[in-house]
Structures are given as structure tokens and as C-alpha cells.
Amino acid sequence: MSIWKSEQSQSPMSDSAPQAPASQSADAVNRLKKIDDDLREVLLRKHNEEPAKSIGLRQKLKDFTGRKGAKSLIAILVALALGWIPLQRLLATTSAEATVNARLINVRAPIDGEVSLIAPTISIGTEVEAGEKLLHITNIRADRGRLDDLRRTINALTTDMHASEKRVAQLKGIEANLVEQRNAFQEGRIKQLEARASELEVQVSSAEAMHEDARQAMERAKKLNVTGSQTIATLLHAERDFKTSQLAIEAAKIRIEGNKIELEAAKKGLFVGDSYNDLPRSAQRLDEIRQQILDASARVEENKGRLTYLEQELATESELFSSHSTSDIAAPVRGRIWDTLTARGEEVRTGQDLLRILDCAGAVVTATVSESVYNKLWVGQPAQFRLRGERKDYSGRVVGLTGLTAAGSNFAIEQTALTREPYHVTIAVPALAERQECEVGRTGQVTFDTSASAERGTNIKTADTTARRS
Known part of the structure; x- marks a missing residue:
């Protein structure tokens, strides 16, 4: 019994090591089976050497053997259960690495002028809401002729x-x-x-x-x-x-x-x-x-007629002059300040970058996969994303397959930074965008739904057959 306890304590399928390889789980099961067989042989040998013992002793031996067999069976089942979970994860189609990502929105100056701040603080990491006014530009040289x-x-x-x-x-x-x-x-x-x-x-x-x-x-x-x-x-x-x-x-x-x-x-x-x-x-x-x-x-x-027309022209020209002389810069989306490219009192020109805002409401997951996994994927395929340190899975769908080339967009975290595997995948996870916290930068793992892939292949085959018949 001490040997069995020692083997059980050293089993790689315990809760402290849920990621052990499948080969170690199989070795542990084989060892438990061998221990059980040895115990049975010892008990049977003793039973054959003492045929003259009383019926009471045999009954005790039978009861002892039944209890030991039940315990061994329970131990085998527990070992199988503990080994199945990591084994299932090893067999699943997953990403090598994945991170929560989002696009950067460049806020540019609509007019020439001097910058002044409206928001109390505009610094990197500041959370902003859609429509929140951040900057004010004043152009004292606007043409009012x-x-x-x-x-x-x-x-x-x-x-x-x-x-x-x-x-x-x-x-x-x-x-x-x-x-x-x-x-x-x-x-x-x-x-x-x-x-x-x-x-x-x-x-x-x-x-x-x-x-x-x-x-x-x-x-x-x-x-x-x-x-x-x-x-x-x-x-x-x-x-x-x-x-x-x-x-x-x-x-x-x-x-x-x-x-x-x-x-x-x-x-x-x-x-x-x-x-x-x-x-x-x-x-x-x-x-x-x-x-x-x-x-x-x-x-x-x-x-009177000319005055009515000219007053309308004056109102239009006043609005145009106002838009050319002053402008309030508001956040286009909910997110965080990623970078500030201007300061109070700076003279800016039309089209000059002022701020970069992280679009937290449009968060996606960028991941890398191996070539074998990549060839099983298609745009629209269901997937599950789990953040590191959490047990909750978030549903999503594949929205981009760029292969060896990183997605050509202004992501906050460039896909070229993910180097564990060469093939790049983008997954839309709506639940991440609905979270109040901006999770951009956190890592996790994506699990792709392979059953959906098989179903998709069946549907395509059925559609082809129907097309040929028609």
C-alpha cells in the first residue's frame, strides 16, 4: 500500500500540474495496474499454501481482497479522470499565443491654430468616452473678408x-x-x-x-x-x-x-x-x-428679399468662419489615450496628428498558429478565447486569416510581435468589447471549434451535390 500511495502522490495528473504530457498519464495508469496485479498474486499465493485454514479465514480473505480491488478500481478511475482533461487540451486545436488587441484612431487637427486643453488631464492611459471634448483649437488668422x-x-x-x-x-x-x-x-x-x-x-x-x-x-x-x-x-x-x-x-x-x-x-x-x-x-x-x-x-x-437672402448667406458664412476659426476636438470612440502628439499653446496645421486613441470598444484578439492549424481555419469559424488567469471562455469568430503576413492595420500591438508561430489569425470577440475594462495587452489562448469545421465541410459537400443535381 505504501508503494501505491507513493505512486499516487507522484502522479503528473494532480491539480498542481494540469498541463502534464499524455505519456506521463499513461505511465501512471500502467503502474497502478501493475501494483494491483502484484497484490492479487500475493493474496492468491497465500490462499493456495493454506488450504486447511477455516472457512472464516477464507471469508475474511475474500472480503479483504474485494475491498482492495474496489480501492484499486477507484484509483484507476481517478487517474484516468485527472489525465483526460490535460489530454483533451493537448488534442484540441489551439493557438500558440494570443493577445487582446485593438486599433489606434488618429485624431487630426481640422484647422490651423493654437491648441488649448479642455479635459482636466490628457495623458497616456486616460480613459475617455465617445463624444468627450479633449482639445480646443483657435485660429486668430482665419479669413473673415x-x-x-x-x-x-x-x-x-x-x-x-x-x-x-x-x-x-x-x-x-x-x-x-x-x-x-x-x-x-x-x-x-x-x-x-x-x-x-x-x-x-x-x-x-x-x-x-x-x-x-x-x-x-x-x-x-x-x-x-x-x-x-x-x-x-x-x-x-x-x-x-x-x-x-x-x-x-x-x-x-x-x-x-x-x-x-x-x-x-x-x-x-x-x-x-x-x-x-x-x-x-x-x-x-x-x-x-x-x-x-x-x-x-x-x-x-x-x-427685403435681398436682405433675406443675404442674412441666410451671412448665417452660412458665420458657421463656416466659426468652423475655420475655432474647433473642439472630441473623442470619436470609448477608449484610452495611447499617445499625445501635441501640447497646450502649440501651433498646429490642418491634418496634423494630435492624439492617438485606443479603440477599446472594437477590441479583437490577434493570435499565431502553426501551419497545420492554420489550414483548418476559415473566416467565420467559431472559436473560444480564455484570458490567462481566468476560467471564463469568451465566444468569438475568425475574421482575418493573413498567413505569414501580418494584418495591414494600425493595431496597438503589431502582429509581427507574436513570433512563436509564423501564421497570423484575427478573432472578433464581442464580449471583450462589452467589458468596462480595456483589456488590450492581456494574453490568453484561442481554441478553435474543429467540430464546426467538419460540419462546414459536410455543408459544402451537400451544396456541391445539390448544385450538380440541379
């Missing part, structure tokens, strides 16, 4: 518009006076024509009375001429007076019609006469003032 031109133009248009508005107000005052003057003239002219119409009516009545008197005088002259009491010359004068009075009546009626026409035109605002135009001076002046009001109002509206 276009902005000043727009402001001068807007001021000139505003002044001209206000002057036009005042001019419109003044002209409207003059217009009101001229309207009042024209209305007074029109009203007086209408009254004058109405009075003249009355006068002409009286003249017609007078002419009719004179015409009647001339008719009677002509009748008397005719009678006297027949009797020889009056000369023929007197008769001719009487006939002349009769015809003249009749013409006077007709002339008076014609003057009444003309006066009526003038009165109707005057009521419409038109004035007909020989000594003036169709409109009085006040009406003509009123038309001129109204034309000036229209011109000034149109100028006001034009200035």
Missing part, C-alpha cells in the same frame, strides 16, 4: 430700405393732401357746371320768349303789308328777327348739351374744356406721387 463684405452689404441695404420706407410714408402724406385738393376741385367744378346748366335753361326760356315775340311781330308785319300800311322792308326785318330768335333757342339748347357732357365727365373725374387738360394740376400731381409711392414700395420689397 467674405463675412465682413456680407455685413457691409446688409447694413447698406437696411439703410436704403429704411430710407425708402420713410419716403413712402412722406409720399402717402402728400397723396392724401392731393386727393383732398382734387376732390375739392372736382366738387367745385361740378357745382359750377350745374349752375351753368341752370343759366342755360334760363337762356333757353328767354330765347323762346323772344322767339314768340318775333313771331307775333312778323304776323303783324304781314297783315300791314297786305293792307299797304307798312313797307316790305319792315316785313323782311320782322322775318329776320323771327328766324334769329329760333336759332338762338337752338344754340342755347346745344350749350345745355355741352354743359351736360362736361358735368358728367366732371363727376367721373375728367374735366373737359378748352383752357385746361383733361385732368387738373392736382390730379396730375397725384398720379406722379402715386407712381413714386409704387417705385419706393417696390424698392422696399426688393431690399
Whole structure:
């Protein structure tokens, strides 16, 4: 029993050495089996040499042998269990070395200017959140010529518009006076024509009375001429007076019609006469003032339209000038400051590198594998990653197979630094990016899912067969 205990204590499958080779585990199992067989032979030899012992002694020997066999079997099972775990790991498809990696984001200056700090501290290793403001750049030499031109133009248009508005107000005052003057003239002219119409009516009545008197005088002259009491010359004068009075009546009626026409035109605002135009001076002046009001109002509206457009241009130019004169530099992603390439008060140029930020939210695992392992991998293959010192496995997928050439990207840890095996693999592990800590730089081991590889090969073969049949 002491030999068995010694062998068990020296077994390489104990918890203190989980990484022992498979050959040592097999040797330990063989030794345990040999010890068990030796014990059985000793017990059986003693049993054959003492056949005359009592039945009680045989029963004890049988019980002792059964207990020892059970213990030996238990020891063998324990040794197999302890040896299977490291043996399984040795048979798994794993990486030679692996490290958590992430890309570096270069933050560049968008404008020329002087750098000032916004964040309390900007040093290597400082954690930053996406959108957090880090730096401020001020460019005192930004070109503001276009902005000043727009402001001068807007001021000139505003002044001209206000002057036009005042001019419109003044002209409207003059217009009101001229309207009042024209209305007074029109009203007086209408009254004058109405009075003249009355006068002409009286003249017609007078002419009719004179015409009647001339008719009677002509009748008397005719009678006297027949009797020889009056000369023929007197008769001719009487006939002349009769015809003249009749013409006077007709002339008076014609003057009444003309006066009526003038009165109707005057009521419409038109004035007909020989000594003036169709409109009085006040009406003509009123038309001129109204034309000036229209011109000034149109100028006001034009200035308003131009001001609206120029104010929009001014707002756009102000934003452009602001973006060219000042700029806040914010962290594009959550991560850590990897390198600072500027300092407070430094003059920088457009496109100059200011900071390098480690993109912790986009953490991946870069690993190296042997050629035999590399040829079993493909992009999209499932894998498990375990950090050194932890027991938790993180699920991931192969996203890059670059072979003997390192991935051409700005990783914080260059893949060429991994030299244990020559073939390079990149694995995306989403759970690492979700961790609050930035694990970049920590090492671990990647285990590739070979069963998934076999399943993938079966699916490809089935797809090829289906394609041929179709």
C-alpha cells in the first residue's frame, strides 16, 4: 500500500500540474495496474499454501481482497479522470499565443491654430468616452473678408430700405393732401357746371320768349303789308328777327348739351374744356406721387428679399468662419489615450496628428498558429478565447486569416510581435468589447471549434451535390 500511495502522490495528473504530457498519464495508469496485479498474486499465493485454514479465514480473505480491488478500481478511475482533461487540451486545436488587441484612431487637427486643453488631464492611459471634448483649437488668422463684405452689404441695404420706407410714408402724406385738393376741385367744378346748366335753361326760356315775340311781330308785319300800311322792308326785318330768335333757342339748347357732357365727365373725374387738360394740376400731381409711392414700395420689397437672402448667406458664412476659426476636438470612440502628439499653446496645421486613441470598444484578439492549424481555419469559424488567469471562455469568430503576413492595420500591438508561430489569425470577440475594462495587452489562448469545421465541410459537400443535381 505504501508503494501505491507513493505512486499516487507522484502522479503528473494532480491539480498542481494540469498541463502534464499524455505519456506521463499513461505511465501512471500502467503502474497502478501493475501494483494491483502484484497484490492479487500475493493474496492468491497465500490462499493456495493454506488450504486447511477455516472457512472464516477464507471469508475474511475474500472480503479483504474485494475491498482492495474496489480501492484499486477507484484509483484507476481517478487517474484516468485527472489525465483526460490535460489530454483533451493537448488534442484540441489551439493557438500558440494570443493577445487582446485593438486599433489606434488618429485624431487630426481640422484647422490651423493654437491648441488649448479642455479635459482636466490628457495623458497616456486616460480613459475617455465617445463624444468627450479633449482639445480646443483657435485660429486668430482665419479669413473673415467674405463675412465682413456680407455685413457691409446688409447694413447698406437696411439703410436704403429704411430710407425708402420713410419716403413712402412722406409720399402717402402728400397723396392724401392731393386727393383732398382734387376732390375739392372736382366738387367745385361740378357745382359750377350745374349752375351753368341752370343759366342755360334760363337762356333757353328767354330765347323762346323772344322767339314768340318775333313771331307775333312778323304776323303783324304781314297783315300791314297786305293792307299797304307798312313797307316790305319792315316785313323782311320782322322775318329776320323771327328766324334769329329760333336759332338762338337752338344754340342755347346745344350749350345745355355741352354743359351736360362736361358735368358728367366732371363727376367721373375728367374735366373737359378748352383752357385746361383733361385732368387738373392736382390730379396730375397725384398720379406722379402715386407712381413714386409704387417705385419706393417696390424698392422696399426688393431690399427685403435681398436682405433675406443675404442674412441666410451671412448665417452660412458665420458657421463656416466659426468652423475655420475655432474647433473642439472630441473623442470619436470609448477608449484610452495611447499617445499625445501635441501640447497646450502649440501651433498646429490642418491634418496634423494630435492624439492617438485606443479603440477599446472594437477590441479583437490577434493570435499565431502553426501551419497545420492554420489550414483548418476559415473566416467565420467559431472559436473560444480564455484570458490567462481566468476560467471564463469568451465566444468569438475568425475574421482575418493573413498567413505569414501580418494584418495591414494600425493595431496597438503589431502582429509581427507574436513570433512563436509564423501564421497570423484575427478573432472578433464581442464580449471583450462589452467589458468596462480595456483589456488590450492581456494574453490568453484561442481554441478553435474543429467540430464546426467538419460540419462546414459536410455543408459544402451537400451544396456541391445539390448544385450538380440541379
